[in-house]
Amino acid sequence: MGQMLKCVSPIDGSVFAEREVLSRDAALEAAARSRAAQAEWAARPLQERIDLVMAGVAVVGAMNDEIVPELAHMMGRPVRYGGEFGGFNERASHMAQIAEASLADIAVGEDETFKRYIKRIPHGVVFVVAPWNYPYMTAINTVAPALIAGNTVILKHATQTLLVGERMAQAFHSVGIPEDVFQNVFLSHDVTNDLISGNAFDFVNFTGSVGGGQAMERAAAGTFTGVGTELGGKDPGYVMDDADLDAAVETLIDGAMFNSGQCCCGIERIYVHESLYDDFVAKAVDVVKGYKLGNPLDSDTTIGPMANVRFAKEVRAQIAEAVAAGAVAHIDTFPEDDGGAYLTPQILTNVTHDMRVMQDESFGPVVGIMKVSSDDEAIALMNDSEFGLTASLWTRDVDRAERVGDAIETGTVFMNRADYLDPGLCWTGCKNTGRGGGLSVIGYHNLTRPKSYHLKKVTG
Template identity: 75%
Template sequence: MIRCISPIDGSVYAERETLSFGDAQSAVTRARAAQSEWAAQSLADRIARVREGVANVGAMNDEIVEELAWQMGRPIRYGGEFGGFEERATHMADIAAEALAPIQIENSAAFRRIIKRVPHGIVLVVAPWNYPYMTAINTVAPALIAGNAVMLKHASQTPLVGERMAQAFHDAGIPEEVFQNVFLDHQTTSDLIARRSFDFVNFTGSVEGGKAMEQAAAGTFASMGLELGGKDPGYVMDDADLDVAVDTLIDGAMFNSGQCCCGIERIYVVESLFDAFVEKAVALVNTYKLGNPLDPETTLGPMAQARFADHVRAQTAEAIAAGATAHIDTTLFPQDGGAYLMPQILTNVDHSMRVMQEESFGPVVGVMPVKGDAEAVQLMNDSSYGLTASLWTKDVARAERIADQIETGTVFMNRADYLDPGLCWTGCKDTGRGGGLSMIGYHTLTRPKSYHLKKA
C-alpha cells in the first residue's frame, strides 16, 4: 500500500494499492506489445498527441495546484508547475524532428550509409515528489515522442500526479498500454529492473536510491539516467548587482521550502560585499510567512515530511553548536514545528559542518566570505555533488573562465534555480550521470542504429 501523509495536517490524503510482481510483469508485457505500433506512427502524430496531452494537464491546473499543496506542501499562491511543464515539453516537441533525424554519411551510386536514432523500447521513469510534474515531463515527453513506451512510477508522496498525467495523455489519444502510471513498491521495482523488464530507467531521487537502482540493474546492461543529490553553490563577485543577487540566490535557497534539486545550498560572497549581502538577505527572509499552503498569504509551506524538517533542524543545530551564527529570529516564525520549518541563514560556517557538505534540501543556507575567485572555486568544488553553480558578475568572460573550473553540470550567470530545456540537464560526481532535455536528451532516450547499404 502506498500512503500519502499530507504535510498540512498529518492526515492520510491518498492511498493506493501497489501492483504485485505478477501484475507488474503483465503491465510490462502489454507495454512491450504496444510499443512497436506506437513507434511506427509518424513522428508528427506522436508530437501532436504529446502536445495535446500537455494541454490537457494545463486544463486541470486549478485542481492540481490544491492537490500539490495537500500532497507535498507547496503554497497555492505559486500556481503549480504548468509553466515549466509546458515550456519543457514544448521545446522537446519543437526540436524533435531535427534531434531524431538520421545522420547521412554517404548516399552515392555505390553506398547509402546512415545512422538512425531508434527508441530503446520501454522507458521506466521514477519521478520525485518535489517538482512532480516538471521532473516527470523531462523524460515522459521526449521518450514518447521518440517512440518509446513509458511506465511512470511516481513518488509515494505524490500519487495523484501520475494519475493526472495518465488521464491527460490517454485523453489525447496515447494508448493506455503505451503510457502507464504504475504503483510499485521498492522491491518490485528492483526485481523488474533486475529482470531487464525496462530498456532505459530514469531515476530522480537520493544518492542511496540511485545506488539501489544501479545494483538492481547490474549485469542487465540496461541504460540508466540518474539525477541524485546536490549542494549547489552561488558565488557573488565584487562587480555583482547586489540587490538582484540577494533576491535570486535567497529565493533559490528558500523557494519550495528549499526542496529544489538545483536549489542554492551554500553562498560565497567576496569580502567587500559580504556584510551588505547578509544584511539584505536577512531582511528579505524576515518578510516570509510560514504557514498553511492553502492560505494565499503563505510564502513558505511545510516540508513534505516531518522527518525531512528534522534532518535540516539537526544540521542547523550542529552548525550553531560548532560556532555558526543564526540570523533569523525564531520568534518571527511561531508556526515552526513538525513539518513546518522556519527559514534560516547561517554565517561563521565552514566546510567541516554538515550544513555546508551534506545535502540539506530545506530552507537553510550558509554564507561564507571569500577573498576572490581562486578561493571561491576551491570551495565550490569542495563537494561530493555537481549539479549547478550560480555566478554573479557583469563580466561574461570572467564568468566563463570560472565556469570552466567548476566541477558541475550547469553554470548560471546572474540567475539560479532554473532548468533551461535547450541545454542538457546533467550532473557529475554523486549527483549522478546521463543527460536530459535538449538534443542530448533525445540521444539519451534512443540508441544509434547504423545502416551500411551497398547498392547493386
Template identity: 75%
Template sequence: MSATVSLISPIDGSVYLERPVMAADLAHAAASRARAAQPAWAARPLDKRIALVLAAVAEVGKTTDRMAVELANQMGRPVRYGGEFGGFAERAGKMAELAEEGLAPLVIEDSDSFLRQILREPQGVVFVVAPWNYPYMTAINTIAPALIAGNTVVLKHAAQTLLVGERLAEAFHAVGVPADVFQNLVLDHDTTAQLIAARAFDVVNFTGSVGGGRAMERAAAGTFTQVATELGGKDPGYVRADADLDAAVDTLIDGAMFNSGQCCCGIERIYVHDSLYDAFVDKAVALVKGYRLGNPLDEETTIGPMAHVRFAAEARAQISEAVAAGAMAHIAPFPEDDGAAYLTPQILTAVTHDMRVMRDETFGPVVGIMAVKDDAEAIQRINDSDFGLTVSLWTRDVQAALDIGAKVQTGTVFMNRCDYLDPALCWTGCKDTGRGTGLSVLAYHALTRPKSYHLKKV
C-alpha cells in the same frame, strides 16, 4: 490483504490518500504490455506522436487551479505560486520543437556508390521514477521525449505525490495515447528491483536520492540496462566583487528558499566576495524575515511546510549541529514553526566546510554564507563537494564566468540567474549528482539507440 501506500499531507499530518501497491505478478504483466505495445507506437508518424503529447499537456492545462491545490495538499507548495503548468508546458513544448533535429539521421555519404548513415531507434520501454518536489515538471522531462521518440513509458511516481502520476495518466489517455503506451504504476521497492533485474525496461530514468540511485544501479547490475540518474545536490552561488548586489541577494535567496528549499538545483551554499559580504548578509536576512510561513492553501503564505516531517527533521539537525559548532543563525524562530513540517527559513554565517550544512544535501529552506577573497578561493570552495549539478555565478564579466565555469565541477553554469532548467540545454550533473542526459536534443540521443547503415550500391 495487499500493502498500501499512504500519502501524508504536510499541511496537518493527515492521510490525504491511500493506494494499493501493485502485486509483483501484475507489475510484470504491465511491463510486458508496455513492451508489446511499443512497436505499434513507434510505427506512428513522428508528427502524430508529437501531437498526442502536446494534446496531453494541454489536457493537464485545463485543471491548473486543481493542480495548485492538490500540490499544496501533497507536498506543501503554496497555492499562490499556481502549480507547475508553466514549466511543464515549456519543457514539453521545447522537446516537441527539438524532436526532428534530435531524431534526424546523420548522413555520412549518399552517393552513387554508398549510402552511409546513422539512424536513431527508440530504446523500447522507458521506466521513469519521478520525485515529489516538482512532480509534474521532473516527470515530463523524460515522458515527453521518450514518447515522442517512439518508446513506451512506465511511470512510478513518488509516494508523496501519488496523485500526480494518476493525473498524468488521465490526461494522456484522455487524448488518445493507448493505455499500454503510458502506464502509471504504484510499486514497492522490491517489485521495482525485480522488474529492473528482469530486464523489463530498456532505460531506467531515476530522479531522487543518492541512496535511491545506488539501489537502481544495483538492481540493474549485469543486465546492461541503461540507468540515468539525477541525484543529490549542494548547489553553490558565487557573488563576485562586480556583481549587482541587490539582484544577487533577491535571486540567490529565492533560489535557496523557494519551495521550502526543496529544489533539485536549489542554492544551498553561497560564497560572497569580502567587499560585498556584510551588505549581502544584511539584505538576505532582511528579505527572509519578511517571509510568511503557514498553510499553503492560504493565499498570503509565501513559504509552506516541508513535504514531510522527516525532511524537516534533517534540516533542523543540520542547523543545530552547525550552531553547536560555532555557526550563527540569523533568523529567530517564526511563530508558525511547529517543530515538525513547518520550519523557520534560516540563514547561517560563520560556517565551515567541516559542517554537514555545507557538505550534505539539506533540501530545506537553509543556506550557509561564507566570505571569499577571490575567484581562486571561490572555485576551491565550489569544488569541495561530493555533488555537481549547477553553479550560479554573479558578475558583469561574461569572460570571467566562462573562465570560472571551465574550472568548476558541475553540470550547468548559470550567470546572474539560478534554479532554472532551460529545456534547450542539457540537464546533467557529475560526481554524486549522478549521470543523466535530460532535455535538449541530447535527451533524444539518450532515449534512442544509434543504428548504422553501410549500404553499397551495385
C-alpha cells in the same frame, strides 16, 4: 489487500491519498503490455506522436485549478505560486519543437557505391521514476521526449505525490494515447528491483536521492539496461566583487528558500566577495524575515511546510550541529514553526566546510554564507563537494564567468541567475549528482540508440 502507499499531507499530518501497490505478477503483466504496444506506437508518424503528447499536456493544463491545491496538500507548496504548468508546458513544447531535427537520420555519405547513415532508434520500454519536489516538471522531462521518440513509458511516481501520475495518465489517455503506451503504476521497492533486474525495461530514468540512484544501478547491474540518474545537489552561488548586489541577493535567496528549499538545483551555500559580504548578509536576512510561514492553502503564505516531518528533522539537525560548532543563526524562530513540518527558514554565517550544513544535501530552507577574497578561493570551496549539479555566478564580466565556470565541477553554470531549467540545455550533473542527461537534443540521444546503415549498391 496488499501493501498500501500513503501520502501523508504536511499540512496537518493526515493521510491525503493511498493506493495499493501492484503484485509482482501484475507488474510483470504491465511491463509486458508496454513492450507489446511499443512497435505499433513507434510505427506511427512522428508528427502524430508529437500532436498526441502535446494534446495530453494541454489537458493537464486544463486541470490546473484542481492540481494546485492538490499539490499543496501533498507536498506543501503554497497555492499562491500557481503550480507547475508553465514549466511543464515549456519543457514539453521545446522537446516537441526540436524532435524532428533531433531524431533525424545522420547522413554520413552516399555515392554510386555506398549509402551510409545513422538512425536514432527508440530503446523500447522506458521506466521513469519521478520525485515529489517538482512532480509534474521532473516527470515531463523524460515522459514527453520518450513518447515522442517512439518509446512506451511506465511511470512510477513518488509516494509523497501519489496522485500526479494518475493525473498525467488520465490526461494522456483522454486524447488517444493508448493505455499500454503510457502507464502509471504503484510499485513497492522490491517489485521495482525485480522488474529492473529482470530486464523488464530497456532504459531507466531515476530522479531522487543518491541512495535511490545507487539502488537503481545495483538492480540493473549485469542487465545492460541503461540507467540515467539525476540525484542530489549542494549547489553554490558565488557573488563576485563586481556583482549587482541587490539582484544577487534577491535571486540567490529565492533560489535557497523557494519550495521550502526542496529543489535539486536550489542554492544551498553562498560565497560572497569580502567587499560585498556584510551588505549581502544584511540584505539576505531582511528578505527572509519578510517571509510568511503557514498553511500552503492560504494565499498569504509565502513559504509552506516541508513535505514531510522527517525532512524537516534533518534540516533542524544540520542547523543545530552548525550552531553548536560556532555558526551564527540570523533568523529568530517564526511563531508558526511547530517543531514538525513547519520550519523557520534560516541563514547561517560563520560556517565552515567541516559542518554538515555545508557538505550534506540539506534540501530545506537553510543556506550558509561564507566570505571569500578571490576567485581561486571561491572555486576551491565550490568544488569541495561530493555533488555537482549547478553553480550560480554573479558578475558583470561574461569572460570572467566563463573562466570561473570552466574550473567548476558542475553540470550547469549560471551567470546572474539560478535555479532554472532551460529545456534547450542538457540537464545533467557530475560526481554524486549522477549521470543523467535530460532535455535538449542530448535528451533525445539518451532516450534512443544509434543504429548504423552501411548499404552497398549493386552497380553491375
